[in-house]
Amino acid sequence: MPTPHIDASHPDQIAKTVLMPGDPLRAKYIAENFLENVEQFNETRGMLGFTGTYKDKQVSVMGSGMGIPSAGIYYSELFDFYDVDCIIRIGSIGAMQEDINLKDIVVATAAHTDSNIFNGYFGNTRFAPTPDFDLIFDAKQKSDELGLTTHFGTVKSSDEFYGNEEEIYFDRLRHFGVLGAEMETAALYLLAQKFKKRSLGIYTVSDNIVTQEADPAKERETGYTQMMELALEIAPQ
Numbered sequence: 001m002p003t004p005h006i007d008a009s010h011p012d013q014i015a016k017t018v019l020m021p022g023d024p025l026r027a028k029y030i031a032e033n034f035l036e037n038v039e040q041f042n043e044t045r046g047m048l049g050f051t052g053t054y055k056d057k058q059v060s061v062m063g064s065g066m067g068i069p070s071a072g073i074y075y076s077e078l079f080d081f082y083d084v085d086c087i088i089r090i091g092s093i094g095a096m097q098e099d100i101n102l103k104d105i106v107v108a109t110a111a112h113t114d115s116n117i118f119n120g121y122f123g124n125t126r127f128a129p130t131p132d133f134d135l136i137f138d139a140k141q142k143s144d145e146l147g148l149t150t151h152f153g154t155v156k157s158s159d160e161f162y163g164n165e166e167e168i169y170f171d172r173l174r175h176f177g178v179l180g181a182e183m184e185t186a187a188l189y190l191l192a193q194k195f196k197k198r199s200l201g202i203y204t205v206s207d208n209i210v211t212q213e214a215d216p217a218k219e220r221e222t223g224y225t226q227m228m229e230l231a232l233e234i235a236p237q
């Protein structure tokens, strides 16, 4: 310690729960607008990380970068070297169902993936990466309390943003009820299960892949405050 990708010299500099958007500037926005007593613990590779307090609870927030290869590095180092107990991903997601609107919240009860990260892990078994049940439960309760429109179901963690998935497979995923596409959660759930830690993916719908509606980049950086509040409220100490 520090690790190749994180500056913090001691685990105490990072809270037991880390909220992780892909975008480091979304992390900075949360630190500046929701946290008190903020200290920055990382700027290596511009992957900004901060620790502060939210309603007297210590919490960290840090970018993960986009895609499983980038995010997997940070998830592994935080779980394995910095004693982090829980990572809550707070992402943007492209809805795959027509009736899911921009700004709705999605919580991933499992994450399918086309990534190669599972190759060799479990032989012929198709592993189902899943989050912590209590965190799903807490997200449901808090979301109802806050009056949010939240969809609970599965997501696809894709290796490609500009994917060329054949229509038949995209439609089949939709038919099987997949709520949306993003790019990191399958790795988060896999690594949390590997290191015996807790994880959850919460997203704001930034675009609808079926209807082609989409939010601009600035909105994806700073606009998703309901998701930020929901994650901060349920973050375990």
Ligand SMILES: O=P(O)(O)O[C@H]1O[C@H](CO)[C@@H](O)[C@H]1O
Residues within 6 Å of the ligand: 020, 021, 022, 023, 065, 066, 067, 090, 091, 092, 093, 161, 182, 183, 184, 220
């Ligand atoms: O908004 P974030 O958290 O980065 O998440 C989504 O946005 C990025 C693509 O624009 C990918 O990282 C995807 O998972």
Ligand SMILES: O=c1cc[nH]c(=O)[nH]1
Residues within 6 Å of the ligand: 092, 093, 094, 095, 161, 181, 182, 183, 206, 207, 209
């Ligand atoms: O991976 C992603 C994230 C947001 N929106 C998408 O369409 N895909």
